[in-house]
Amino acid sequence: MENLTRECIDCIAEEMQDGYLVDVDSRLKYTLTYLANDEDIGQLYELIKNGKAPGAGKQSGVQK
Numbered sequence: 001m002e003n004l005t006r007e008c009i010d011c012i013a014e015e016m017q018d019g020y021l022v023d024v025d026s027r028l029k030y031t032l033t034y035l036a037n038d039e040d041i042g043q044l045y046e047l048i049k050n051g052k053a054p055g056a057g058k059q060s061g062v063q064k
Contacts, residue, residue, distance in 0.1 A: 008034045 008031055015021045021030055032048065035041040043054045 004035060004038060 011034065012021060012027060012030060015030070016027075021027045032041065032045040036045045046054045
């Protein structure tokens with residue numbers, strides 16, 4: 001994960017120098033997309049993107 005994080009930082013810095021990723025939302029989206037290859041980060045990305053935890057909506061086993 002540490003190497004992936006370093007790669008992401010370097011890519012964002014390069015994109016910013018090229019005039020891209022000028023606002024915080026675009027940098028955050030880029031970061032989460034870049035790091036989504038890590039399983040935990042991928043689940044975090046899905047939570048942020050969809051507004052619900054991965055697997056939410058499946059039957060929880062509690063029935064009324």
